[in-house]
Amino acid sequence: MALKQYLQFKLSQKLSPQQIQLMKLIQLPTQAFEQRIKQELEENPALDTGKETSDEDKYDDEFDNSADEYDDNETINTDDINIDEYLSDDDVPEYRTQANNYSADDEEKSVPYAAGTSFTQHLRNQLNTFRLDEEEYEIAEFLVGSVDESGYIRRLISDILDDLAFTQNVFTTEEKIEQVLHVVHQLDPAGVGARNLQECLSIQLHRKEKTPDVELAIDIIDKAFDQFTKKHYQKLLQKFDITEVQLRDAIEEIERLNPKPGGSYAGNNRMVEHVVPDFAIKIVDGELELTLNGRNAPELHVSREYSNMMKGYKASKDKSRSQKDAVMFIKQKLDAAKWFIEAIKQRQQTLFVTMSAIMQYQKEYFLTGDERKLKPMILKDIADEINMDVSTVSRVANSKYVDTPYGTKLIKEFFSESMTNDQGEEVSTREIKKILETVIEDEDKKKPLTDEKLATILKEKGYPIARRTVAKYREQLDIPVARLRKKI
Incomplete structure (x- = not known):
């Protein structure tokens, strides 16, 4: 088969690394954005925060030491690198002209989490209050380990029997497991270890003080659970020969129970996730005022030490191979730092312009808080308004929140069909x-x-x-x- 050469013209669009980086930054909510900034600061030494550094000669020393690895008399052509692009004619750097209106108290500090007791360990600690032999304790400990976050054991006794034999080397019977399971049912919170909702409610009712309402509620759950869940009240009245008042009181007792007893455990190990609004909308003199969360506008600049290294390289007459390698490394890091800073600025502008268009589109809602004032709005409506792509608007609305006078809202909730x-x-x-x-x-x-x-x-x-x-x-x-x- 003969080889042939031919020309082919075609149009294609490719995203640059900078555009890809910007799109990824836009879709990040505030907390994830802060983590991304921390990661970039760790990976790129040419990127610095707004705070002054004390060790100014650190990089100069490293620069001088690395020059000894090559022959100083060897010169290398470096005409392809424009040093002036990385140096500012202004003696005062740009970040010096920016105002920082935040006090030291506004700085984010890492919050340590207390090492609390897990829900499973909380249940295991209670087993020590019962008199159990070695086999019963191993079975009880295994049952406690099978309790899920809601407080249920969602496994068949036969499956537990097999697992005890294969994993714990405990050979027992289903009757023994049922016996130990009754012990688990006595643990707190009430209802833990139940295999279904009916058993969970029944356990809680049997732990309560016996009153006519509680006893009737126990009969309803144990003997007519299906009719109760389907709210066939007339059948319940006939079955138990009671009045509507008695049935209502019994139902009120059942409604006070907790269908997920595991959720009531307030362990210190639970990490609470807080929603950080990306925007804030306030009503000032009858007009809407939009602000971007200050944590979305970090104060970043190119490291002064790296700029000094570039100045030193430009001033030197004879440039060795080590200096060439160093300046290429510096060039790469400075480019990455400038791209990242520019991407952050574009992210701020894109977020503000998009949210401003959404606010104006739904102005009646934000002024009144009445959801009936929400206009039909799709992504294309906002994209046409700000002359951006629909995907960009989608990234802004995704996983971001706005603080309004009527509570913190998810931005994508404002979009609806018509x-x-x-x-x-x-x-x-x-x-x-x-x-x-x-x-x-x-x-x-x-x-x-x-x-x-x-x-x-x-x-x-x-x-x-x-x-x-x-x-x-x-x-x-x-x-x-x-x-x-x-x-x-």
């Missing part, structure tokens, strides 16, 4: 969901509204939507069906 009402106006689906939520809150809980009736009410209010659409919105709002909303 539909046309009976007057031909486009309204946000968020507005319809809010009205649907209000209608369900005001309904008669003894006779909750079905999806068909909800669709009729919304149609009367000017929102002609189908029953299946009502069901979809209701599920998105985590609202159960009418039968499960029924109260006695």
Whole structure:
């Protein structure tokens, strides 16, 4: 097969490393952005914070020592490196002209976390209060280790029996495991070690002081759990021959129980994640004022030591190989530092411009806090407004929060689809969901509204939507069906 050569012209777009770096920075929320800055400061010695460094001669000494490795008489052509690009004619560096309005108290300090007791260890410590032989203690310890974060043991007794034999070399019977499991059920918090919700509620009720309401609640959970979960109250009234008042009191006792006992353990080892708003919107004299979180605008500059090294290289007459290698390394690090600083500035501008456009688009909502004032808004609306790509707007809205007078909100919650009402106006689906939520809150809980009736009410209010659409919105709002909303 003969080889052939030919020319082919084609158009292609490729992102530069700087553009890729900018896109990655834009999509980071504040806390992740701070971690990225710390990583860059550690990896690039030419990048420095706004604080002065005390050891100014550190890099000069290293520079001079490295020059002895090569022959000083050997000269190398360095015309391809423009040293002036990395030196400033101004004696006062740029970062000196920037104001720092933050006090020492505003500096972020690392918060140490106390080494608390884990939930599993908390349960193991309680086993020491029971009289158990060696085999029973090993079984109990294994059962405690099988408890998940919610406080349940979601495994079959037969599976636990096999695991005890293969992993712990403990050969026992299912009856013995059931016996030890009753001991685990006596641990705190009440309900821990249950295998299902029915057993969890039953354990908690049996630990309470016996009153007529509690005893009736125990009978309901133990003997009619299926009817209770499906809210077949009429069947419960007939089954136990009780009045509606007695049933209501028993249900109130059940509603006070904790369906996830493991969640009530307040161990010190739990790390609480705090949401750090990337923006803040305030109402000043009837107008909206947008500010960017100051932690998104760090004070970074190119290291003074590296600039001095470049000056020393330019001033030297004979340039050795070691100096050439050093200046190439410095050039690489200075370029990376300048690109990173420029990317941060572009990130700040992109975040502010995008959020400003969102704020103006949803101005009525931010002034009133009424979700019914939210306009239909998609990513393309904002992208067209600020002349940027849809992907850029998506990166800004992703995982970022804004502090408003009505609470901290996720930015992407302001985006919603639109539909046309009976007057031909486009309204946000968020507005319809809010009205649907209000209608369900005001309904008669003894006779909750079905999806068909909800669709009729919304149609009367000017929102002609189908029953299946009502069901979809209701599920998105985590609202159960009418039968499960029924109260006695």
